[in-house]
Amino acid sequence: MRSDFTATRTSPGPLVLLHGLGRTPLSMWRLARRAQRHGYRVHNVGYPSRRAPIGSHAEHVGRRLAAIATAEGPFDAVTHSLGGIVLRAAVAGGWLPAGALRRVVMIAPPNAGSELADVLARTPLFRLAVGPAGPELRTGADGFPSSLPPVDFAVGVIAGSRRSRLLFGRVFAGANDGKVSVERASVAGMRDFLVVPRGHTFLMNAPEVVSQLLHFLAHGAFVRAGATS
Numbered sequence: 252m253r254s255d256f257t258a259t260r261t262s263p264g265p266l267v268l269l270h271g272l273g274r275t276p277l278s279m280w281r282l283a284r285r286a287q288r289h290g291y292r293v294h295n296v297g298y299p300s301r302r303a304p305i306g307s308h309a310e311h312v313g314r315r316l317a318a319i320a321t322a323e324g325p326f327d328a329v330t331h332s333l334g335g336i337v338l339r340a341a342v343a344g345g346w347l348p349a350g351a352l353r354r355v356v357m358i359a360p361p362n363a364g365s366e367l368a369d370v371l372a373r374t375p376l377f378r379l380a381v382g383p384a385g386p387e388l389r390t391g392a393d394g395f396p397s398s399l400p401p402v403d404f405a406v407g408v409i410a411g412s413r414r415s416r417l418l419f420g421r422v423f424a425g426a427n428d429g430k431v432s433v434e435r436a437s438v439a440g441m442r443d444f445l446v447v448p449r450g451h452t453f454l455m456n457a458p459e460v461v462s463q464l465l466h467f468l469a470h471g472a473f474v475r476a477g478a479t480s
Contacts, residue, residue, distance in 0.1 A: 262290055263290040263291040263468075264291070264324065264353070265291070265292045265294065266292065266293050266294070266327045266328065266468070267296055267319065267327070267328040268282060268294070268329050269296055269312065269335070269338060270334055272301070272384055273300060273380075274331070275297055276296065276297040278331070279295050281455075282461060286329075292323070296312060296316070300333060301380075301382035303383065305333070305384050306395075308340075309341040309344050310341070312337050312338070312341055312346075313341030313346025316338075316347050320347075320348070325352060326352070327352075327353050327354050328354075329356045330355070331359060331454070332361065333384060333388070334357075334360075335361075336360060336361060336399070339402060339438075342403075343399050343400055349404045354404075354467060355402075355407070356408075356467050356468065357436075357438075358464070359409070359410060359411055359431050359436060359451050359455075360431070361435060362435060362436055362437060363396055363437070364395075365390065366390060366435075367430055368386060368388040368389045368394070371386075372386035402438055403440060407441065408437055408441050408443070408444050409445045409447060409463060409464065409473075410428065410447075411427075411433075411449040411450055412426040412427065412446050412447070413428060413448050428454065430452075442471060443467065445473045447459060447460060
């Protein structure tokens with residue numbers, strides 16, 4: 252299988268959705284319905300995000316997605332938060348061929364870790380609440396994201412910039428969505444990058460985000476102000 256990074260599909264194909272840390276496929280339900288109305292065959296994939304380290308999730312999810320690709324061909328994907336790291340790790344670990352991916356939109360991904368994980372990783376309650384994957388999202392060289400290579404598939408990243416008014420928002424030096432900073436959402440090798448004034452938790456449900464991700468999946472780029480598609 253080979254990814255088609257440039258061609259525009261005449262009709263949508265398979266679409267995989269991957270939720271974030273501490274969430275379930277239910278968190279991607281609205282997006283799944285919207286994508287189905289656009290003709291996508293949606294696979295809203297779940298994984299026990301709080302029960303295992305990221306590497307284990309990557310193997311489990313990667314094998315499931317490889318089976319989808321074998322049955323249906325290269326697919327598009329939309330991830331939220333940790334889901335983007337799991338997808339990258341599945342490719343890097345060899346469980347999912349990069350050629351199985353056509354186009355991917357990562358929403359609020361901690362591609363370079365999260366300062367919030369740096370602060371909270373030392374607290375037992377954090378580890379208890381989010382499991383082993385949460386502390387792995389540290390920003391330093393010992394954080395899991397730093398072990399991953401640049402992406403070698405077509406990726407567009409959407410980051411949020413609505414600061415949290417709670418304590419969590421104070422651990423970031425720059426623009427952030429309350430969980431992930433704009434700066435750390437980007438990843439080497441991505442095709443496009445977009446910032447929207449939204450918070451982390453429900454970023455994937457924002458109408459403008461859904462419209463933008465559907466445009467990227469169809470055309471390989473986000474819509475800019477004043478541009479026409």
